[in-house]
Amino acid sequence: MTDLPVQRLLTPMSPDSQQDFALAFLSILFEGLPFILLGTLISGFIDVYLPAGTMDRFLPKNKFFAILVAGLMGAVFPVCECAVVPVIRRLVKKGLPVSCALTYMLAAPIVNPITALSTWKAFQGQGAEMMTSSRLLLGFLIAAAVGLIVSKLPLSAVLKSQLVESLKNESEAEASHQHGKSCCDHSHEHDHHSHEEPVPDHRLTAALRSALRDFIDVAVYFSIGVSITALFNTGIAPGAEWLDSLAKNPTAAPAALMGLAFVLSLCSTSDAFIAATLAKFSWGAKLAFLTFGPMMDVKLLFLYQTVLRKRFIFLLAIGLFFAIGGISIFWQHLVFQAK
Amino acid sequence: MKLKTRLILFSLAVLGWSGVLLYFYSSGRINHYLAPDFRLIAFAGGLGLAVLGLFNLLTAGQKNDCCHDHANEDDTHDHDGGDMHPVTAVLLMIVPVALSVAWTRDEYSAVALGRKGLYTAPPSTLSPFLAASIPALTMADIEKSHRMTSDGFFEFSLMELFFSSADREMQTLLKGLKVETEGRWIDEKVRNADGSRKRLYRLFITCCAADSQVIPIVLEFGKMPPEFPENAWVKVSGTMHFLLEEGATQPVLVVNRAVAAEPPFEESLMRKKIF
Numbered sequence: 190m191t192d193l194p195v196q197r198l199l200t201p202m203s204p205d206s207q208q209d210f211a212l213a214f215l216s217i218l219f220e221g222l223p224f225i226l227l228g229t230l231i232s233g234f235i236d237v238y239l240p241a242g243t244m245d246r247f248l249p250k251n252k253f254f255a256i257l258v259a260g261l262m263g264a265v266f267p268v269c270e271c272a273v274v275p276v277i278r279r280l281v282k283k284g285l286p287v288s289c290a291l292t293y294m295l296a297a298p299i300v301n302p303i304t305a306l307s308t309w310k311a312f313q314g315q316g317a318e319m320m321t322s323s324r325l326l327l328g329f330l331i332a333a334a335v336g337l338i339v340s341k342l343p344l345s346a347v348l349k350s351q352l353v354e355s356l357k358n359e360s361e362a363e364a365s366h367q368h369g370k371s372c373c374d375h376s377h378e379h380d381h382h383s384h385e386e387p388v389p390d391h392r393l394t395a396a397l398r399s400a401l402r403d404f405i406d407v408a409v410y411f412s413i414g415v416s417i418t419a420l421f422n423t424g425i426a427p428g429a430e431w432l433d434s435l436a437k438n439p440t441a442a443p444a445a446l447m448g449l450a451f452v453l454s455l456c457s458t459s460d461a462f463i464a465a466t467l468a469k470f471s472w473g474a475k476l477a478f479l480t481f482g483p484m485m486d487v488k489l490l491f492l493y494q495t496v497l498r499k500r501f502i503f504l505l506a507i508g509l510f511f512a513i514g515g516i517s518i519f520w521q522h523l524v525f526q527a528k
Numbered sequence: 529m530k531l532k533t534r535l536i537l538f539s540l541a542v543l544g545w546s547g548v549l550l551y552f553y554s555s556g557r558i559n560h561y562l563a564p565d566f567r568l569i570a571f572a573g574g575l576g577l578a579v580l581g582l583f584n585l586l587t588a589g590q591k592n593d594c595c596h597d598h599a600n601e602d603d604t605h606d607h608d609g610g611d612m613h614p615v616t617a618v619l620l621m622i623v624p625v626a627l628s629v630a631w632t633r634d635e636y637s638a639v640a641l642g643r644k645g646l647y648t649a650p651p652s653t654l655s656p657f658l659a660a661s662i663p664a665l666t667m668a669d670i671e672k673s674h675r676m677t678s679d680g681f682f683e684f685s686l687m688e689l690f691f692s693s694a695d696r697e698m699q700t701l702l703k704g705l706k707v708e709t710e711g712r713w714i715d716e717k718v719r720n721a722d723g724s725r726k727r728l729y730r731l732f733i734t735c736c737a738a739d740s741q742v743i744p745i746v747l748e749f750g751k752m753p754p755e756f757p758e759n760a761w762v763k764v765s766g767t768m769h770f771l772l773e774e775g776a777t778q779p780v781l782v783v784n785r786a787v788a789a790e791p792p793f794e795e796s797l798m799r800k801k802i803f
Contacts, residue, residue: 205637205638205639205640206637206639207627207631208631208632208633208635208636208637209636209637209639209640210628210631211627211628211629211630211631211632211633212560212561212632212633212634212635212636212640212737212738213737213738214624214625214628215548215552215561215625215628215629215632216561216562216736216737216738217736217738218625218628219549219552219558219561219562219566219570219573219736220561220562220566220570220735220736222545222549222570222573222577223569223570223572223573223576224573226573226576226577226580227576230576230580310566310735311735313563313734313735314734315734391590394583394587394590397580397583397584397587398535398584398587400580401535401538401539401542401580401581401584402538404542404580405538405541405542405617405618405621406617408541408542408545408621409612409617409620409621412620412621412624412625413620415624416624418738419738422738423636423640423643424639424640424643462735462736465734465735465739466736466738466739468739468741
């Protein structure tokens with residue numbers, strides 16, 4: 190008789206399972222680590238060396254075009270989804286339109302050179318160009334669509350009430366005094382005289398400390414994600430067979446992988462290395478995994494709550510699930526019909 | 529936890545990961561885990577982690593890491609605060625890596641090999657991406673691109689023999705051809721009532737061992753096969769056949785000779801280098 194999933198979970202791993210887990214775990218870890226390091230180093234240097242007002246200067250005055258440009262800003266200011274939430278919180282406080290901030294928040298982890306490079310590298314031999322371009326395009330379109338919808342909503346329907354209040358207060362305060370200079374991607378309305386000129390070696394230390402902190406934040410989730418993936422990959426995890434059984438179902442497969450992306454909470458700079466190992470799943474299901482994960486996962490649920498209303502987050506999650514799932518199924522059908 | 533302690537703890541965790549990466553690269557064991565073009569990237573990643581960890585470790589006592597002061601009381605941002613307690617974060621990073629380094633034997637068990645396709649029927653069609661990368665072959669191409677042994681066997685990769693099940697053109701060329709190939713020796717567990725069959729397999733790695741696929745062919749001896757240890761490297765020579773078994777075309781090598789072989793430099797089959 191087959192073991193129940195719970196029984197399997199509680200049974201200590203056999204030596205064979207340990208050996209299989211270790212090989213899968215280390216191989217994914219070795220493959221993804223350099224890309225995480227690259228991402229966090231860039232993020233650390235942006236954090237310290239890029240003034241906060243830089244993004245505003247790139248945005249057109251027209252709301253529609255501003256949203257589209259915000260969706261592409263990740264190409265210039267690449268940040269992963271863990272780093273982007275604190276950044277947009279600060280940018281919203283600085284007066285960046287919420288629609289542009291949310292577009293940037295959803296698009297930047299996908300539409301950026303590091304994610305593009307890691308996706309292309311991970312999918313070598315599996316249609317890398319098609320997967321990379323589809324991922325970037327879908328990520329951009331979904332983020333821009335969310336931005337356009339948000340631009341029609343009142344702030345109170347989107348942002349946390351405390352943040353709305355703080356925006357009101359700050360806009361009043363800023364009318365009398367605004368100080369935009371910042372050296373760590375966030376501004377502080379503080380006394381001009383208290384801001385010391387940054388010392389170059391301190392900035393390097395700050396940049397590398399920021400990179401270390403970002404690396405640890407991402408590496409922890411990556412380690413958990415890789416562990417779970419290795420358990421599924423080698424058939425050790427309870428439910429691995431069930432997940433495999435959905436792989437050939439054109440509707441259930443993207444839904445299952447979006448669910449997996451939600452649970453795994455991987456970084457967008459490294460999730461392609463996990464997706465590429467899901468050999469039994471269709472290309473479209475992997476696209477859904479790679480687009481949904483950077484926009485909505487367990488860790489982001491917590492991070493989003495520092496900026497957004499819970500009701501809005503819930504509706505955003507449902508909307509993203511159906512929109513990304515639907516487009517991925519359609520795209521899979523379109524691409525393979527054409528072939 | 530004090531900032532200095534946290535920085536030291538995080539730096540040590542990063543140095544630990546760096547040490548593992550650099551050890552696997554320098555010992556050559558990384559060949560079992562990554563495709564060739566990822567190995568140098570992994571090495572660079574290991575060096576980068578070492579620099580990041582050492583720099584932060586050596587400057588952990590340095591103050592004023594933030595290049596501005598926090599005069600505003602409302603400004604409560606924390607440059608070094610993470611999502612979870614630092615000790616929990618470090619344990620979540622270190623424990624799975626430490627266990628994996630202790631447990632790994634640099635290869636999969638038979639159970640995992642079974643899951644990765646050891647006994648799965650070979651493909652009847654090629655994936656669109658794979659099909660696009662395989663050019664059409666003629667007998668002249670085979671003679672030009674495959675070395676012939678002194679006793680008249682064409683040297684073929686196991687990969688070519690395996691994927692020929694999905695390529696009618698290739699099957700026509702290979703059927704009855706005398707070929708030699710090498711791979712790892714393992715028991716045949718399906719359609720082997722009289723015990724005259726074995727399997728020969730290699731792993732095909734796209735990027736890393738986790739995405740690897742087992743590439744097997746059936747060896748038919750017509751009598752009791754010779755004895756080799758499981759997973760031993762064996763070179764076999766014989767004649768190619770394609771049998772219809774349970775609705776699938778199965779490449780079968782009817783073996784004339786099987787001898788123990790040295791493991792090749794690259795034990796797994798790899799896709800071509802990108803850079």
